[in-house]
Amino acid sequence: MASNKIIIEKLREVFNPVSEESKDYNINAPFTNCALLFAYNGTGKTRLSYDFAHYGRKEDDPQHTLYYNAYTEDLFTWDNDLENNTDRHLLINKESALIKGLAGYNFSDQLHKYLSVFTDIDFEFHYDQNNEEVPDYVVFSKNIQIRQKLNGVMQTIDDKVENIKISRGEERIFVWCFFRCIIDQVLNGNDAYKNIEYIYIDDPMSSLDDNNVIAFAQQLYSAIRSQLRAEVEAAKAGKTDFRRIKFIVSSHHSLFFHTMLHGLNADRRLGRFYLSRNKQNDFLVLKSMDDDTPFYYNVALMSEVGKAIERGTLYTYHFTVLRSVMEKIREFFGHRDMYTILEGITYKGETYDQTAFSQEDLIEFYARVVNVLTHQGSMFTPTLMNEDNKELATAIFNHLVKKYQFVLPDLNDYHSEKAIAKKKLKKQ
Numbered sequence: 079m080a081s082n083k084i085i086i087e088k089l090r091e092v093f094n095p096v097s098e099e100s101k102d103y104n105i106n107a108p109f110t111n112c113a114l115l116f117a118y119n120g121t122g123k124t125r126l127s128y129d130f131a132h133y134g135r136k137e138d139d140p141q142h143t144l145y146y147n148a149y150t151e152d153l154f155t156w157d158n159d160l161e162n163n164t165d166r167h168l169l170i171n172k173e174s175a176l177i178k179g180l181a182g183y184n185f186s187d188q189l190h191k192y193l194s195v196f197t198d199i200d201f202e203f204h205y206d207q208n209n210e211e212v213p214d215y216v217v218f219s220k221n222i223q224i225r226q227k228l229n230g231v232m233q234t235i236d237d238k239v240e241n242i243k244i245s246r247g248e249e250r251i252f253v254w255c256f257f258r259c260i261i262d263q264v265l266n267g268n269d270a271y272k273n274i275e276y277i278y279i280d281d282p283m284s285s286l287d288d289n290n291v292i293a294f295a296q297q298l299y300s301a302i303r304s305q306l307r308a309e310v311e312a313a314k315a316g317k318t319d320f321r322r323i324k325f326i327v328s329s330h331h332s333l334f335f336h337t338m339l340h341g342l343n344a345d346r347r348l349g350r351f352y353l354s355r356n357k358q359n360d361f362l363v364l365k366s367m368d369d370d371t372p373f374y375y376n377v378a379l380m381s382e383v384g385k386a387i388e389r390g391t392l393y394t395y396h397f398t399v400l401r402s403v404m405e406k407i408r409e410f411f412g413h414r415d416m417y418t419i420l421e422g423i424t425y426k427g428e429t430y431d432q433t434a435f436s437q438e439d440l441i442e443f444y445a446r447v448v449n450v451l452t453h454q455g456s457m458f459t460p461t462l463m464n465e466d467n468k469e470l471a472t473a474i475f476n477h478l479v480k481k482y483q484f485v486l487p488d489l490n491d492y493h494s495e496k497a498i499a500k501k502k503l504k505k506q
Contacts, residue, residue, distance in 0.1 A: 113349030140273035147280035179270030299341030
């Protein structure tokens with residue numbers, strides 16, 4: 079806890095309203111309700127979320143932070159019916175204060191709504207006969223279609239598979255949607271959560287594909303935006319007794335982080351941070367992305383694009399990612415436009431003097447590629463690139479890496495930065 083105290087206090091300061099006497103005061107944006115943290119795996123995000131939730135609390139104090147992290151997922155455990163292998167269900171820890179707050183509320187419909195965004199699995203809660211306030215466990219099923227011969231004719235018949243063991247990814251999605259219903263209860267004023275000031279969501283993206291990552295982020299930032307609007311309107315109306323709920327969201331997943339930034343872009347005071355660990359003293363370091371510190375987030379984005387190129391899974395929205403990085407480069411170096419950034423780019427591995435292009439034509443060609451294909455690639459309807467566009471995106475990526483000497487870490491390997499640095503020294 080002691081080593082994270084400074085980080086926690088800095089995060090809590092993000093939510094302080096701007097004084098009306100300050101030159102930075104704006105009646106339409108007096109405060110923010112969200113701080114976003116980007117950090118590689120293994121940095122210590124989960125421990126930080128735990129320490130944040132217990133910061134300043136005495137033994138009998140009510141909980142001030144509702145948090146979603148690996149500990150939250152542990153509230154749900156599988157009974158796999160090892161003896162008969164037929165009655166498989168997910169047990170719910172009813173003794174948790176997090177779960178107890180739902181007592182008496184019918185949230186199944188809302189949970190179905192959230193879950194349907196991600197998957198077609200269905201569920202049914204089961205209750206103890208002596209306590210029907212909170213479910214004991216949940217059973218999963220799936221509607222399928224089978225081909226069957228009826229009266230001598232092959233027909234498609236609707237069927238249902240009961241008591242299924244869902245995948246790890248589907249399980250995490252279900253737990254998230256369950257937690258999302260709890261967030262609704264907090265925001266809607268459920269008395270069981272009346273002391274909650276902060277909602278801390280830590281790295282919820284494991285086992286999700288890109289489509290689900292985007293849907294997940296969209297679902298989350300929509301709730302955050304809606305809450306911020308309500309709070310700002312209350313402040314503008316001169317109310318002093320309105321309740322503020324503050325969100326902290328941390329992740330190592332660059333697409334998720336990018337989508338959250340995109341969705342919360344209108345929030346002028348949004349907290350944007352890079353979280354790292356000082357290898358010398360093993361303390362966490364929190365750097366604001368609004369400072370003139372290195373654009374770590376963009377390094378992570380480039381690493382993600384590089385992995386997509388290696389896997390052959392470039393999506394149309396990756397042009398948006400590349401453009402975002404190029405804009406940060408332009409801002410950092412003070413370029414007036416993208417043309418300087420694209421100087422020296424090659425066409426299919428050949429420089430302009432080896433092709434029919436002039437240097438100006440080649441730069442103009444790639445500038446048009448970025449401008450046009452960025453607008454065609456929506457983050458909310460991910461589509462795999464065709465082979466021609468993959469080639470163009472790869473050319474732009476390789477050019478940026480070479481020209482600006484990006485050192486791209488493996489986001490799944492905490493030690494990769496050090497390993498990459500050693501390899502670079504050996505080559506020299």
